[in-house]
Amino acid sequence: MKWLRAQLFSNWWSTLATLAILWLAWKALPPFVEWAFVDAVWRAADPRECRAPGAGACWAFIWEKHRFILFGTYPYGQHWRPAAATVLLISLWVFSSFRYSWKWWLPALWAAGLALIAVLMWGGTLGLPYVENERWGGLILTLLLASAGIAFAFPLSILLALGRRSGLPVVRAACAGYIELIRGVPLISVLFMASVMLPLFLPAGVTIDKLLRAQLALVLFAAAYLAEVVRGGLQAMPRHQEETADALGFSWWGKMRLVILPQALRLSIPPLVNTFIGFFKDTSLVLIIGLFDLLSTIKVSLQDPAWSGFGAEAYLFACLVYFAFCYAMSAYSRRLERGGAPRLLAQS
């Protein structure tokens, strides 16, 4: 009782706020629960069941469209391939989150994993029919854009960050100019650049398909933001580390590779995870240039006239999926900030 009083009714304002919240919850929660659960239509053979008077949320819509939402226009009989690729990719991420896996072989494992995913998705060998990447879509596309984006942007960002701190004025100006340019403009303008300007940049006869163009834009965009995070890690390094390395006669590359970067990158892991969450959310923008990512397949599902009008359900579902991924990552990042990654095996 005393605890409750201290927490909720310590003064007039606090009491007022508590009462207001309770009143709002009393007014809003029961109708919401009724709509979302009690009266909801979970499975329906016919959309008319959802339109019956008194029907709540139409989750049957999600069930009806779940294959398209998850896999886009990938050939129906081959859906196990993107499904397997999705599981593989998520497992790779989960595995990489354990400190135990932060070894020299992790990049090699990723290369192998991504190669396997490429075989699964494209096919054309091992008896798998070829599927051109115009037909890829849904969750795997979102995950691939984010994963491959980071995989290529990260090395580029290290170079940019080193360049921005370099003693050579031309190198420094080029890197700083690039980083500030990209960070100063919205992602959508970089995506427009890739989707409408890039074809003009290429020599006649050379074309890059839409997916790769979007991927390129995402890599260029992410690299600028990651570079600033890496630069933060570099700046946090005590000066004597560099001076000691110089005194020991390391070359510039040797000094960076063996002394500075291993320590600086470790320092920047928590902000790197946060940048990655932002980047994962940003991949949803490819919808605007017409790629079939998860958000796009959900939006397109709504265009089926038989099932139109269930936008609230569809986007709540989208919120739920994105939230699950981002929340897992931000919980992980908080854990890193508190004291290191979870260990896979108990180590001394």
Added chain:
Amino acid sequence: MTRRARGLLVQAALAAALLLGLGYLAWNTAQNLEARKIASGFAYLWREAGFEIGETGFFAYNAADSYLRALAIGLSNTLRVAAIGVVLATALGTLLGLARLGPNLLLSKLAGAYVEVLRNIPLLVQLFFWYVLISENLPAPAAALNPLPGVFLSNRGIFFPLPGDAPVLSGFNFTGGGALSPEFAALLTGLVTYTAAFIAEIVRAGVLSVPRGQVEAARSLGLGRGDTLRRVVLPQALRLIVPPLTSQYLNLTKNSSLAVAIGYPDLVSIANTAMNQTGQAIEGVASIMAVFLTISLSISAFMGWYNRRVALRGLAR
């Protein structure tokens, strides 16, 4: 080779590579433009745009006006939603940040949950959600919700009274008073609620950075809770709050470009229409980038000036 000579060589090589690369792209582009018979240059800005714009703010515009005027209307729409959004997001974010630190457990948990949920969902998803909520799930004007006297929520937009001018239902829609289109209302709601979650965290970190002794000293001098916050904590916290806050303002402005996805005629969506009509993609993207870069650079210049002003003497860097 000496270190200095090697440095010069590396720089010369980089400069040459960049120039050659850019030159190659420019040459390709010129060839492609010629082959596809696409005009170049900004002369198109003075030609007739030929499309209508849904909302033009305070300015007059019709389809016979030039592309330049259409783009200017787009820019004014961007600035309008960004300016209102910045004010509202700051207010909501500050309240949320303080609520999280306040003595009321229910309120602080609720504010924490708000921040956690909103930050972890892409803004674009939230914009679509608000947009269908307003345009599909609100009733038609005839049955509009009326939460406050004179304020009407309907699927045709949000209507509110102005001094001496209240909205009235006439025919199928409201006339008079102030009105927000569904697109503007969805964009503004999405930008404000999303950015407020980030601002709340910034405010919280700023307030927490003020040493406890400051609060205790203020309280023992007889200042009340409100005065302590207003006169002692916030002025000190602001020094830490302002730099990340300005970058949130910048993010909000850049994020307003997502308007193109829900059909609010901001600069990006007008430039997009213009690009589709004229095929002059380079000029279109370049003008979007130039405008946003100008905004970014002026905001960072302002931030630098402000930082120097609030910096403690002796700590100024």
